[in-house]
Amino acid sequence: MINYIWFFLIFIGILVAIFTGNIEAINSTVIEDTQSAVMFAIGLIGIMAVWLGMMKIAEKSGLINSFSKALRPITNFLFPDIPKNHPALSAIVMNMVTNMFGAGNSATALGIKAMEEMNKLNNDKKRATNAMCMFLIINMSSVQLVPLTVLKIRADAGSLNPTEIIGTSLVATTVSTVVGIISAKILQNRR
Amino acid sequence: MVKVLSIISISVIPTIITIILVHGYIKGVALYDVFVEGAKEGFTTAIKIMPYLIAIFVAIGIFRRSGAMEIMVNIFAPITNIFGIPNEVLPLVIMRPISGSGSLGVVQDIVSTYGADGFIGRVASTMMGSAETIFYTMAVYFGAVGIKNSRHTLSAALLSHVAAVIASVMVCRLVFGS
Numbered sequence: 001m002i003n004y005i006w007f008f009l010i011f012i013g014i015l016v017a018i019f020t021g022n023i024e025a026i027n028s029t030v031i032e033d034t035q036s037a038v039m040f041a042i043g044l045i046g047i048m049a050v051w052l053g054m055m056k057i058a059e060k061s062g063l064i065n066s067f068s069k070a071l072r073p074i075t076n077f078l079f080p081d082i083p084k085n086h087p088a089l090s091a092i093v094m095n096m097v098t099n100m101f102g103a104g105n106s107a108t109a110l111g112i113k114a115m116e117e118m119n120k121l122n123n124d125k126k127r128a129t130n131a132m133c134m135f136l137i138i139n140m141s142s143v144q145l146v147p148l149t150v151l152k153i154r155a156d157a158g159s160l161n162p163t164e165i166i167g168t169s170l171v172a173t174t175v176s177t178v179v180g181i182i183s184a185k186i187l188q189n190r191r
Numbered sequence: 192m193v194k195v196l197s198i199i200s201i202s203v204i205p206t207i208i209t210i211i212l213v214h215g216y217i218k219g220v221a222l223y224d225v226f227v228e229g230a231k232e233g234f235t236t237a238i239k240i241m242p243y244l245i246a247i248f249v250a251i252g253i254f255r256r257s258g259a260m261e262i263m264v265n266i267f268a269p270i271t272n273i274f275g276i277p278n279e280v281l282p283l284v285i286m287r288p289i290s291g292s293g294s295l296g297v298v299q300d301i302v303s304t305y306g307a308d309g310f311i312g313r314v315a316s317t318m319m320g321s322a323e324t325i326f327y328t329m330a331v332y333f334g335a336v337g338i339k340n341s342r343h344t345l346s347a348a349l350l351s352h353v354a355a356v357i358a359s360v361m362v363c364r365l366v367f368g369s
Contacts, residue, residue: 002333002341005326006250013253016262025256033252034245041241049233054211056229057222061215094207101203112236112335119336127340128333136332136344140323141351147320153299154316159307168313168362169320175358176321180351187343 048109055091055113064090078138078181079131081121088117092135100145111139130188134181141180142173236335243334247327251290260286260293276360279304279311283318284356288325288349295319313367317359322352 017023058064068075068089075082075089082088091114098107114135122129147169154162215222254260264282276284279301286294298319305311325348333341 002330006246009250009254009259013250013255013257013259016259017253017257020258022256022258025258026253029252029256030249033248037244037248038241041237041244044240045234045237047233048237049230052232052236053226053228053230054208057215057220057225058211060220060225061211061218063211063214097203097207106204108331109233109236111332112240115332115336116236119338125336126338128338128342128344132333132338133342133344133347136329137347137351139332140325140328140348141355142323147316149295150298150316150319153295153302154307154312157299157302157307157312159302159312162307164367165313165316165320168317168359168366171362172317172321172355172358176351176355179354180347183347183350184343187347190343 044105044108047105048112051094051106051109052113055087055094055110058090059087067093078134081129081131082118083121086117086121088114088121088131091117095135095139096142099139099142111135130184133188134184137180137184138177141176145170240331240335243330247330251293251326255286255290255293260289274357274360276356277311277314280315280318283315287318287322288352289327291324291327294324310363310367314360314363317363318356321359322355325349325352 014026017026055064058067064087065085068085071089071093072084075092079089079092091110095107095110095114098110115132118129118132118135119125121131146166150165150169151162154165212222215225261282264285267285268278268281272278283294283297283301286297298315301315302312307313307316325345329341329344329348333339333344
């Protein structure tokens with residue numbers, strides 16, 4: 001799937017650029033966007049190290065165990081295939097918390113940790129498990145409680161009440177998360 | 192309300208760190224040694240996702256900057272009319288799953304063109320606050336563990352995105368009127 005999407009994004013992009021005489025844009029994209037990808041990955045090293053270190057401490061101290069015990073009713077429903085007390089669960093929960101509070105890079109670090117833990121339970125390393133799909137779907141449909149950048153844009157544009165969209169965003173995001181979870185539960189049983 | 196929420200947002204990471212450290216201290220964990228042991232993995236993991244990031248950044252960058260994105264928006268315009276989605280927010284509907292920074296730019300553009308306190312501005316802001324970047328997230332997370340077959344992730348994520356879009360329009364209509 002990703003092979004097709006990736007190819008068509010680039011192929012169509014280049015075709016359009018040729019027809020619109022915008023070919024120079026391709027050259028600058030190849031140079032600049034690759035650089036920002038590298039900078040992003042390098043910037044992630046520090047925050048990854050901090051969270052992986054913290055997770056290790058929480059694992060040794062037994063905090064992860066008690067944490068995942070408390071959340072078992074929810075995680076059992078969403079991720080029935082992950083064994084109790086597995087470190088994947090705490091990484092998942094911490095990813096969701098940091099995500100909700102808008103700590104993007106910390107969330108990414110913990111999310112990658114969660115994926116690695118879930119992959120340890122995976123028999124076919126090339127194929128995503130139900131738990132991985134569910135985790136990503138929730139991750140992509142749930143967002144921060146206070147969308148600070150949007151509020152900033154609204155305030156800059158002279159809004160009388162920049163924060164009035166927090167409530168509507170929360171409702172919309174809840175709807176989308178529920179739809180995501182239901183779709184995942186239904187689609188995972190096909191094949 | 193907002194002030195309280197943003198204070199919580201700022202303090203969530205210090206709180207988590209404090210709880211982990213204090214709990215570890217009480218349980219007698221060799222904090223510094225264990226932290227370093229875990230932190231070592233940070234480098235390899237971050238480097239491991241780099242090629243995936245580059246691949247996705249380049250593809251999306253080319254698609255967006257070539258003008259192909261705009262053409263796609265025009266093609267999809269008639270379809271979204273069925274759901275009562277205002278035409279003006281359409282670029283956002285399509286950009287949102289593809290690129291986070293790109294869609295922020297679109298919101299900025301919509302809000303400054305149509306006003307932040309109008310129906311269109313509110314719908315765009317709500318949408319921005321209620322959806323996530325799909326392709327990028329999938330590339331990074333699946334890339335990090337080398338998964339090739341993502342199964343139903345994309346279809347469920349797109350369904351959830353469509354739900355977010357329709358819900359944004361409907362909620363704004365209910366709350367603010369159109």
